[in-house]
Amino acid sequence: MRELAKELKVSVATVSKALSDSHEISERTKKKVLEAAARLNYTLNPYASSLRNKKSKTIAVVLPEVADNFFSLAINGIQSVAEKKGYHVLIYLSHEKFSNEKSILAECTSGRVDGVLIAVSSETTDAGHILNLQRQNIPIAFFDREFEGVAVAKVITNDFECGYLSAVHLIKNGCKKPVFLSISSSLAICNNRAKGFKAALLDNKITIPEKAVIECKGSKEQVYSQIKNLLTSINRPDGIVASVERLAMSVYLVCHQMQLSIPNEIKVIVFSTLETAPILNPPLTTITQPAFEIGKTAAELLFKGIEKKKYNMVNETIMLPSVLIQRTSSQMC
Amino acid sequence: MRELAKELKVSVATVSKALSDSHEISERTKKKVLEAAARLNYTLNPYASSLRNKKSKTIAVVLPEVADNFFSLAINGIQSVAEKKGYHVLIYLSHEKFSNEKSILAECTSGRVDGVLIAVSSETTDAGHILNLQRQNIPIAFFDREFEGVAVAKVITNDFECGYLSAVHLIKNGCKKPVFLSISSSLAICNNRAKGFKAALLDNKITIPEKAVIECKGSKEQVYSQIKNLLTSINRPDGIVASVERLAMSVYLVCHQMQLSIPNEIKVIVFSTLETAPILNPPLTTITQPAFEIGKTAAELLFKGIEKKKYNMVNETIMLPSVLIQRTSSQMC
DNA sequence: ATGAAAGCGCTAACAC
DNA sequence: GTGTTAGCGCTTTCAT
Numbered sequence A, B: 001m002r003e004l005a006k007e008l009k010v011s012v013a014t015v016s017k018a019l020s021d022s023h024e025i026s027e028r029t030k031k032k033v034l035e036a037a038a039r040l041n042y043t044l045n046p047y048a049s050s051l052r053n054k055k056s057k058t059i060a061v062v063l064p065e066v067a068d069n070f071f072s073l074a075i076n077g078i079q080s081v082a083e084k085k086g087y088h089v090l091i092y093l094s095h096e097k098f099s100n101e102k103s104i105l106a107e108c109t110s111g112r113v114d115g116v117l118i119a120v121s122s123e124t125t126d127a128g129h130i131l132n133l134q135r136q137n138i139p140i141a142f143f144d145r146e147f148e149g150v151a152v153a154k155v156i157t158n159d160f161e162c163g164y165l166s167a168v169h170l171i172k173n174g175c176k177k178p179v180f181l182s183i184s185s186s187l188a189i190c191n192n193r194a195k196g197f198k199a200a201l202l203d204n205k206i207t208i209p210e211k212a213v214i215e216c217k218g219s220k221e222q223v224y225s226q227i228k229n230l231l232t233s234i235n236r237p238d239g240i241v242a243s244v245e246r247l248a249m250s251v252y253l254v255c256h257q258m259q260l261s262i263p264n265e266i267k268v269i270v271f272s273t274l275e276t277a278p279i280l281n282p283p284l285t286t287i288t289q290p291a292f293e294i295g296k297t298a299a300e301l302l303f304k305g306i307e308k309k310k311y312n313m314v315n316e317t318i319m320l321p322s323v324l325i326q327r328t329s330s331q332m333c
Numbered sequence C: 001a002t003g004a005a006a007g008c009g010c011t012a013a014c015a016c
Numbered sequence D: 001g002t003g004t005t006a007g008c009g010c011t012t013t014c015a016t
Helices: A001-006 A011-018 A027-039 A046-054 A071-085 A099-108 A128-135 A159-172 A189-205 A219-234 A246-258 A291-307 B002-008 B012-019 B029-037 B046-053 B069-083 B096-108 B129-136 B160-173 B187-201 B220-232 B244-260 B291-307
Strands: A058-063 A088-093 A114-120 A140-142 A153-157 A178-180 A213-215 A239-242 A266-273 A284-290 A318-320 A324-326 B058-063 B090-094 B113-119 B140-145 B151-156 B180-181 B213-215 B238-240 B267-271 B284-288 B317-320 B323-325
Touching: A001 A011, A001 A027, A011 A027, A027 A291, A046 B046, A058 A071, A058 A099, A058 A291, A071 A088, A071 A291, A071 B090, A088 A099, A088 B069, A099 A114, A099 A128, A114 A291, A128 A140, A140 A266, A140 A291, A153 A159, A153 A189, A153 A291, A159 A178, A159 A266, A159 A284, A159 A324, A178 A189, A189 A213, A213 A318, A219 B317, A239 A246, A239 B267, A266 B317, A284 B187, A291 A318, A291 B090, A291 B151, B002 B012, B002 B317, B012 B029, B058 B069, B058 B096, B058 B291, B069 B090, B090 B096, B096 B129, B113 B291, B129 B140, B140 B291, B140 B317, B151 B160, B151 B187, B160 B180, B160 B187, B160 B323, B180 B187, B187 B213, B220 B244, B238 B244, B238 B317, B244 B267
Parallel strands: A058 A088, A058 A114, A114 A140, A140 A153, A153 A318, A178 A213, A178 A239, A239 A266, A266 A284, B058 B090, B058 B113, B113 B140, B140 B151, B151 B317, B180 B213, B180 B238, B238 B267, B267 B284
Antiparallel strands: A088 B090, A284 A324, B284 B323
16 A cells, blocks of 8 residues: 555555545545556455454354255355455354354454354354353354344244144155154254144144154264164154255165155155255155245344444344245155 | 453563463463463454464355355365364355456455465456466465466366266267267366267267257256257257256256156266265266365365465366266166 | 544564 | 564544
């Protein structure tokens, strides 16, 4: 910037003002400065600006994993609004570990970011790290995976309702003993979906077996063998509702490997935005969440919090509806 | 930091040195400082450090889209090494637009990032924006999607070879008139794969039709109808090699909709890391790239460039092998 | 309309 | 082993 100023024989202050299009600078000088900046390929040092202005123009997105259609689409949604606002997006992966999540949020302090969007890990059992950010006046919002019981803004889906719907759908299509596959007993999305699922069983006079909700934890291989155990057990379920996308693969693989026919011997529904659902064998019935919209809405909410000093976003809860898309995997035989 | 210093009745310099574990500080003071920092929940202001040190400890990843298994996995790989190095990752999406890519790279200057990893858009026809970064001594490397003919480090796959292999595989399984689906005539990965494909036809004495390589551009709908046109044409191919993951959906959908049997009436191979390939209808033969490894390797290469001042990474080219995984979609009938 | 100068929070060279 | 101080590149009063 100093060079620019010297080149043009004006002060750095003038250059700075010209670049930020201040009205105290004459059109002529502005033009001159802009032109010279372009010619010399000059860009503001963003960190000097951040230091001065105490805002970074960047947000953090914290999520369990990125190799998942839902989260990818959500990132797209977030990015689309960040871009429009001229914000930068830092991506952090917790890999479903609470400890990672804590250290990530610790990094988000001291002005590194102006706000954070988070989908909590399946291990998160405490919101201290989140409240800690709030205490430092860093706006934060949940998207999809909230931590319940804290005053934090969130964009979620109608999980209970969809859990309910999925069970009703299975029952209507002939299931007598469906089960629900969870991935964590501390994850609100799983719990609410499971609650809806169980409520539907009750309402339809199906006795809820003790193992109505099964937790599939661990590595891919572990999940695979848990599902295999389930499906080879004496009292095999005749329907499955899987709570998250990544369970779909394992369920299908086990069934294929066991030559268990979907939907004849077992019906399957998965909460998922898998693009390939229609071309799977058989086409998979999904509860499809508006992933892009969730990301977009959460980002918009966050920016409201960032931009309006006095706006209290803490109690905002936006619920976006998912839809059940019926395909072959859950069809009555 | 000043508060910390005051609290402990030492100077800010001491605190700074203690926090960076300088050897000129006694263990006792270090312990005191660390303890107080933890207690007061203090974190360094990263941008003040960046300004001072002229390094941001962050890298940029620029890619066409994130809702794609390949890119998601690559991000994972990149993130895994960035995390280990204590670096932060900014994600930028070009949405396959050259103009976006240019403005993104312009934002990466002036110290915002210490290096950039890029998979170029399908529209990129010029490397000026990339060379521009190099001129400013910002290390940059291609991963997967390189721009050919410029002296920039890259981590790529054996595209020609895999194109060749895919054609040979189709021919061995009975195809007489396979075609290759590209998404851009300026994308090196597509061109090299197509070249290999054509070379194999030649070597196997199959006359190359004028429409051996077909460019599928535009929105999902446009791609869909282009493929539909192809498959309803009088001279329908009996085999398809699709150059990128996102073409898989359209090919399968068109075939399903036309009741065209895969692999009986047409065989299909896709360059893809689609996790669901084995459970598609029918299971899809893929050329699977080592996506995570590509990201990881590219990041490691970039960090070599970032950390060693004099190391010239510009001429590094690392080629990682993809593998053909045979499944039903390409089977001899 | 333009410029001089202070200071954002940190680090490093130098003094003690 | 610890402290003083200058300055990273920018923005913003306050003068002129």
